[in-house]
Amino acid sequence: MRRVLIDENSAGQRLDNFLLRELKGVPKTHVYRVIRAGEVRVNKGRAHADTRLELGDEVRVPPVRLPDRVTAPVDYVPAKEFPVVYEDEHLMAVNKPAGVAVHGGSGVSFGVIEQLRRARPEARFLELVHRLDKETSGLLLIAKKRSALTALQDQFRERETGKTYAALVIGEWADNKKVIDVALLKFTGSDGERWVRAVENSHDPQADQAKRSISLVKVARRLPGYSLLDVTIKTGRTHQIRVHLQHAGHPIVGDPKYGDFEANRLIARGALKFERMFLHAQRLKFSHPASGAEIELLAPLPTECEKLLKDLSPPR
CATH class of the missing domain: 3.30.2350.10 (Pseudouridine synthase)
Known part of the structure; x- marks a missing residue:
């Protein structure tokens, strides 16, 4: 059993990421298993995988042995740069x-x-x-x-950043629907998967557990049967945009979790051959952490998204 004090280089990390570095070579599945079993302690208490470690915290790291059958590197990670x-x-x-x-x-x-x-x-x-x-x-x-x-x-x-996403949704979005202020609740489904649902009714038995969530919506382009939206989130809830738009009756094209599955199947297997979710983080605005200067970054739509918009556009 080891006890590790968290220094400045580890403060702020999630517990799972910290352990994956401390226990190099141990399969990720085993690391998550010992966390769930309560074998890892932070300041003598149980902790979760997403627990944020703070400066001076004491982490009890249990002894972990690799299975004898492991003879090759475990969980090989390929080196890769991204644009x-x-x-x-x-x-x-x-x-x-x-x-x-x-x-x-x-x-x-x-x-x-x-x-x-x-x-x-x-x-x-x-x-x-x-x-x-x-x-x-x-x-x-x-x-x-x-x-x-x-x-x-x-x-x-503190919500001092600006995050805007491009989302292509099914149907014609109403111009006057500019703000979605609907609380969201995370839960685990019978399939063991993490899900999120909208909670609008105060009589909902779980209404007090839902968190207020706000999305601002603007129509960027109209296409036959579809709407391209700019969605700016004022809160950063799990699956916020996906659930807000689906709850409003306009699911995101290609969304495998909250979308229109028959429509997704047709658009993926038909002539359009679009096989992903049309949700793209296109704009990010924040203050530089050192200089304080305002930074605004833009990422153009991926090629496959631009192609879909072109294919859906009416002929001139």
Whole structure:
């Protein structure tokens, strides 16, 4: 049994990421198993995978042995760079492709951050500032210093950032529907998956557990049977845009969780051959963590999204 005191280089990390570095070579599934079993303790108490470690915390790390049958490297992570939109000594922003997780865990061996760390072995510090769903493409911020991570996460927490997404939805969005202010509740379904649902009725037995969530919607383009929206989120709830738009009666094209499954199947297997979710983090505005200068980043729509819009547009 080891007891590790959290220093400045580890403060602010999630417990699972900290352990994956401390227990190199141990399969991710085993690391998550010992966390769920309560074998890992933070300040003598049980903790969760997403527990944020603070300076001076004491983490009890249990002895973990590799199975005798393991003879090859476990959970191999390929080195990979991603399209860089902005980079300096404090942070970087990449344009994440759809279908790639931002980090490993929950059945995913590795994600953007693990591949970047492998591609940049000289980097002393690389941590995710925020997250995007695996199915979502677009701007993803990564801190290169602990001070930048803390400052940027404070901005996200205090809602001092501007995040706008492009979303193609089914149906004609009403021009007067500009604000969605509907609380959201996370829950685990019978399939063991994490889900989110809208809670509008105060008589809902779980209404007090739902969190207020606000999305601002603007129609960017109208297409026959579809609407391209600019969605700016004022809160950062899990699956917020996907559930808000679905709840409003306009699911996102290609959404495998909350979408119109028959429509998704037709658009993927028909002539259009569009096989992803049309949700793209296209604009990100924040204050630079060191200089305080206002930074506004833009990521153009991926080629496959532009092609779909062209294919759906009426002939001139």
